[in-house]
Amino acid sequence: MAVDEAYARFRTLHRSELRTREVPRYAALAPQERLKQVGLVRAVGAVFGEHGTPEEKAWARAWMLELLGDAQEKIRRYAVQALPKLDSGPEEESALLGLRTRAAGVREREAVDAALEKIGGTAALEALGGAAPAARLLANAARRGDPGRIVFDRPLLPLPGLRLHLRGRHGLEHWIRQEWEQHPHLSTMFRLIECKPGLVALRPLAGFTLGDVFSLRCFGSLGLSVGLVKLAAGAEQMDALARLLASSASQRILAAFQDGPPRYRLEWVGRKTAEPLLRQITGKAFQLCPSILNDSRQAPWSAEIHPAPGGSSLEWRPRLVPDPRFSYRVGDVPAASHPPLAAALAFWAGREGTQEHIWDPFCGSGLELIESARRGQVAQLYGTDLDPVALEACRANFAAAGLSGLPLGLAACDFRSGAAQTGIRPGSLTLVISNPPLGRRVRIDGLRSLIADLFAVAATALRPGGRLILANPVRMDSPHPALRLEEQRTADLGGFDCRLEKWRKV
Incomplete structure (x- = not known):
């Protein structure tokens, strides 16, 4: 059975079938048969990564760690590639670092390095040296050590140029605006800048907390806009966006409204953007301000690039699930x-x-x-x-x-x-x-x-x-x-x- 065919067949099975029937059956196969059906390893990583409970993922990680000791390089490599899908942490990082020292060849070593880039922390950063994506590994370490939380009761002092964007479904802006205007305190703390379909924009006149803003209930999401980047040639616009991400305004917002190392996920709203382009922006921002970490996994913030007249605006949106x-x-x-x-x-x-x-x-x-x-x-x-x-x-x-x-x-x-x-x-x-x-x-x-x-x-x-x-x-x-x-x-x-x-x- 070809590896892809095996994967396709195993991919359709329920987690209980994979765990109780297919994995024990696989363990009993002869080495060459195990190699032919190595697609099972990939399927377990995919199925348990997408749908597994925490206990089931822990079981799948344990099986992958066991396979890292297999005599056949291909089986080890498939287990390496599955680990990042299974919420792997320090134990798996340590095992991969051990395998890295005894990798059979370039292909296996590259697979280990790629997995470490996704799940590694400070130990991987030290082992990989200059070849390591420092921002990602530091974000992994921060997520493990102190994932951070959004803070609602700490004030942000007045910040020149800051705009609050209360966003909602088109048509609800009428009530978003009215709720703010009728609020006994917030109506004097902010000034209306703009009201258009799906958006009410306010300018802070005094210090405020996120708790103040989230006392309003009619808006869908909050964006803290730190500036506008005018339309320009590709590299120039990317550099300008990176400077906004790393700006003192961004640092002050994140310091006021989050405990723990600030982590964010960059999103370009309403536009399909190639991943290398986003990495270019976040990489430049990391060079300018290494304390603000780009992290696509469970980050407390989204840094959103929104279309705006003449360019793009950068907004910090607290990711609140559930909305308090x-x-x-x-x-x-x-x-x-x-x-x-x-x-x-x-x-x-x-x-x-x-x-x-x-x-x-x-x-x-x-x-x-x-x-x-x-x-x-x-x-x-x-x-x-x-x-x-x-x-x-x-x-x-x-x-x-x-x-x-x-x-x-x-x-x-x-x-x-x-x-x-x-x-x-x-x-x-x-x-x-x-x-x-x-x-x-x-x-x-x-x-x-x-x-x-x-x-x-x-x-x-x-x-x-x-x-x-x-x-x-x-x-x-x-x-x-x-x-x-x-x-x-x-x-x-x-x-x-x-x-x-x-x-x-x-």
Whole structure:
């Protein structure tokens, strides 16, 4: 069996089959047969690297370390090449350094050096000497020793030229801006520079923390823009970007907002960029400032190059997974709401001086209800959904958000019978808020009649003056005369535009 054919066959097997059947079978083969089926080694590295649990990866690493002692160079080389895919660390680095001293030839030594460049640390840097990619190995060592964390309570003092880019889906910028303008403190800490589709740009007027910025909930990501590089010839532009990466402004941002050695991943947004070009930029930046390390693996920051009028801007984006604003999302369901969209809909609904009685007819995992509850003045919440699993996720998310003490009535039912199932009385609600099925990911027959029925049940359940906030996937107005359209906007809901509407019962 050819090596590629063996790999292709083994690659289709589940991890349990590879571990319990194929690897023991491989160990029992004669040396020449093992060589013919060496594709198994490559397949284990790929399958366990992509899908393995930490325990399974540890098992796969142990097997690869065992194979480093195999008598056949090709088998050893395949094990060497598999190790970087398996979250290898100091133990594997030490084993590779040992193999490097007894490598059978140039090909094996090159494979070991390539693997060490990916997983090695300071020991590999010392062994490889001047041939080593120092930045990568130092990043590996930093990740192992002190991976660092984003800091939310340390202030960044005023920095000339700094711009805060609050980015979100196109159409949400209206609420991103309004939320900032209505904030009791942040509205005086920043000045508006620009508001355009998908972006609100602010200029800091005083020192601020990341905690200050992340008290806003309607934006999707934060970029700290340190400068603009004008369009220029290739090498000149690359050098200018490297200087921004290594600039004093970048160093001050990373020192204020991160503990541990600063590490970043460079990304050119909206452009396919060859890896050698990115390495050229990061290599030059490392020469200028060796303390800022480029690292594609689990880096706390993304350094993003965004298109800008006349050139490109460089932005530092904290990589926050999960986003601390929405860390209550311990339960999820397919086609759940985009969290900043749920926050924007809840913000748009506002508060009008009364204790709110709120219903989400398609509550899913509860994001719109939770974001509404976080705004306070809530007397009662209701949620309905056809899927009982979604309601369990909703309950779990409410508990994780610290809102389990609020009155919450949930029912697994069609929204048309939701009022009867949950005890909602006609004319009792102040707010109906929902991101209903949109018919995009899953086809929905009769979507237009479904939305018409939603208008009808909302008109019945709302008290005079109550609001209906919804994403409307069909171009239709309310067929119910008691609902009057107050405001309508269009936003990107994940690759397509959808109308967001605010109705009021008269």
